[in-house]
Amino acid sequence: MFKDKLRVGIAGLGTVGGGVVKLFESTARLGERLSLTAVSARSRGRARGVDIAGYRWFDDPVAMAADPDIDVVVEVIGGGEGVAKNVVETALARGAHVVTANKALLAVHGAALARLAERNGTKLLFEAAVGGGVPMVKALKESLSGCRATAVAGILNGTCNYILTEMEASGRSFEAVLADAQRLGYAEADPTMDVGGFDAAHKLTLLAAIAFGVLPDFDHVRIEGIERVSLTDIRMAGKLGYRIKLIAKAAQAEGGVEMHVRPALLSVEHPLANIGGSLNALVVDAEPVGQLTFIGRGAGEGPTAASVASDLMDLAEERGGHVFGRPVAQLADAPRASPVERGRYYLRLMVFDRPGVVAAVSDKLAHEDISIESFLQMPAPGEQAVPIVLTTQACGRAAVEAAVRAIHALGVTAEPPYIMPVEETRARFGA
Ligand SMILES: NC(=O)c1ccc[n+]([C@@H]2O[C@H](COP(=O)([O-])OP(=O)(O)OC[C@H]3O[C@@H](n4cnc5c(N)ncnc54)[C@H](OP(=O)(O)O)[C@@H]3O)[C@@H](O)[C@H]2O)c1
The missing domain is CATH 3.30.70.260 (ACT domain)
Structure with a gap:
């Protein structure tokens, strides 16, 4: 029986990795088709709220990725370079599948990693990298594969959305709300990736690649964060019937695809205007289906681990498809459209x-x-x-x-x- 199951190794046992271990322990369906056999993190002895004694331990996640007794490597270490990249490359190069939540890695190296996966006949799946528990990747890759997307626009960073929502609700400044969010663990000690718009831009890069059939091209996203949004802006916009949100948007434009992340005013009738707190949402405009909206929890242990688990189930059921929805050779170089000004x-x-x-x-x-x-x-x-x-x-x-x-x-x-x-x-x- 055991040999029929895909053998899984998890690299990284933090918020997401710990959540995946818990899902293996609590979700019978996952255990029917896959077997968690190995784990790796920085510190073996760290208290994690999950019992890892029953799994093979690797001090070095790259050594785990190279182990021939592991069929699927779950990379949930994070970071656009370094060990996470080595783990993913090592696993793909030897023909193991990879499931990752790492948008920073894929936004920059996604095309090369997709080529590596294709060359070795393996899958590289990343539902958890965008929208946490909201199935945005699969919606675009599978459910909407028969449609022609014209625009995708979303609230893709929960930290920014939490800050903007709290500023409006409590009347406190950006700095005060950010400090609170850091104290509560909703924002990183160095918040630049989030409040600077870079995290949302990583996610947008991946969604745009799938939606428009272009190579992921992070350098092409025009990025502006929420640092200059003041309480005055939020109050005045409110008086005029608008709400301010950090919008990540990619759209077909003359000459190619235009991608940007920036704060914008949304009339209260806009489908993204009422997405509050740390929620994420994506609005897809596609022909002939029309407009679709996806809303849910964009981060956190449970939602993100659930997306990892759904990728694992896809592998067990031999689904998963091409990394960005079609073979890399069919992805166009993202033509840099002139921004819609x-x-x-x-x-x-x-x-x-x-x-x-x-x-x-x-x-x-x-x-x-x-x-x-x-x-x-x-x-x-x-x-x-x-x-x-x-x-x-x-x-x-x-x-x-x-x-x-x-x-x-x-x-x-x-x-x-x-x-x-x-x-x-x-x-x-x-x-
Ligand atoms: N947290 C979320 O809600 C969320 C949502 C969507 C996507 N993601 C993505 O998921 C990934 C993981 O995020 P996370 O929040 O779970 O991170 P995290 O809580 O900081 O956990 C990172 C894990 O990686 C391990 N690690 C770090 N460097 C390592 C190294 N050199 N060798 C071996 N292990 C190493 C750490 O080990 P120790 O525990 O021993 O320190 C830790 O277990 C990131 O790519 C992130 O962007 C996270």
């Missing part, structure tokens, strides 16, 4: 409260042919600079940037104006 924009200006300032701002916008859609000024008693926010009617980004430069040059603003796009609501539910 036309749309509505939000501007926040911190202006010195002097007569004539509003007229001067309007004048500079008019000079660039930009029409104002809404305008709000918030009193800031006792402070030197007061916030003015406005949204524009549809215009080119270059024009907005030119107007902003001209406004800043007037010497009436205390800091460089902040620009965010307004994300248009395409099809609405039921539309």
Whole structure:
């Protein structure tokens, strides 16, 4: 019986790896088709809340990946380079399957690793790398393989979404909410990967590769984090009927695929506007199916381990398919589309409260042919600079940037104006 089961080795026993061990202990179905035989982490003696005494221990996860008695290596160490990469390469090169949750690795080395898997007739599956427990990868790779995607847009980083949601709910600043999130373990000590938008960009790279049949190309994503989003922006956007979210979006555009991660204003009717806290969500626009939305827990032990387990079941059932949904030779070089720059924009200006300032701002916008859609000024008693926010009617980004430069040059603003796009609501539910 044992030989009929795929023998699994887990490299990394942290949040995700520990969760996978627990699933092996609690989920009969997994144990019917697969057998957990080996584990590896940095420290054997570390208390983990799971009993690993019954599994072969490897001090070196690369040695485990090279062991011929292991059929599937689960790589849940993390990191775009170094040991995780060695583990995955070693396993694929000798013909073992790999299941990984490592978006940082795949976003940068995904094409090379997919080629390596193909050459050796093995599978490389990564449902857990994007959206935690939400089956975004399989939805695009399998369920929507008969459709033509035109856009994928998501909330792919739970830390950023938690921070923005908490800022709105509690009225506390970005810095205060981030410090709390770090204390509670929702944010890393070095939050750059999350709040800087890089983690969402890694995930977007993988989704775009599958959705549009292009080679994963992380360098092509234009990335802007949430560090400049202030409480003023959240409050003013709210007064105008919008909510601010970090949106990761890839879309077919003239000349190729355009990918960006950036904070944006969403009208409350947008399907992503009400995704709160640490949830993740993805909206897919595809022909002829229309619009689909996937929502769920994007991180954490249980949801992420569940996605790893579903990849393991695919291997046991001989499913899984090509790494990015089609053979690497059929993936196009991601043509770098010119960004879609036309749309509505939000501007926040911190202006010195002097007569004539509003007229001067309007004048500079008019000079660039930009029409104002809404305008709000918030009193800031006792402070030197007061916030003015406005949204524009549809215009080119270059024009907005030119107007902003001209406004800043007037010497009436205390800091460089902040620009965010307004994300248009395409099809609405039921539309
Ligand atoms: N956490 C989530 O919710 C989540 C969600 C989606 C995807 N992911 C991805 O899943 C992966 C793992 O994340 P995680 O949160 O589980 O990480 P984690 O809790 O930090 O665990 C990492 C594990 O890797 C082991 N490790 C680190 N360096 C090692 C080395 N040189 N040799 C052997 N073992 C080593 C650690 O060993 P010790 O325990 O002995 O220190 C630890 O068990 C990452 O790629 C992450 O991006 C995580």
